[in-house]
Amino acid sequence: MTRDFEFTGWHMLALMLGMFGIIIAVNLWFAYNAIATFPGVEDRNAYVASQKFEVERQAQDALHWDVTTTLEDDVLTVAILDAAGNPVRPEVLRAIFGRPTHVKDDQTPDFVWNGSALTAPVEAGIGNYNLRLELLAEDGTHFRRRFPLSAE
Structure with a gap:
């Protein structure tokens, strides 16, 4: 049926x-x-940050620094050369090393001067990373940059 x-x-x-x-x-x-998983905003007040951006950018460009960042065998290296090609040893005000997509694994590298560059041990697996640096030059200029890195 x-x-x-x-x-x-x-x-x-x-x-x-x-x-x-x-x-x-x-x-x-x-x-x-x-x-x-969103890490948040860079600046709380974008309008105020935009007012001083151009002045800070010109001051940083006036340093004529050539900055090279490398990540090899869990060692982060930041080499800075001045306009004459001499190594520069700035004061590290802030450094954050982490993934560009989330902040849960962010690290604060403890940089050491080796005579020609700043180096720091980090824990890095395979993939893409960002190094956010805030440095202080001898003349008092703040140098801020984000450097994309990749580890294979």
């Missing part, structure tokens, strides 16, 4: 609610993960 199944409006409603429920749940999950 066979029973005929009748697809009613209630079945269609349940099907539509189920499909859209899954879509909404996945979107909410993606939105939560996007917000939870």
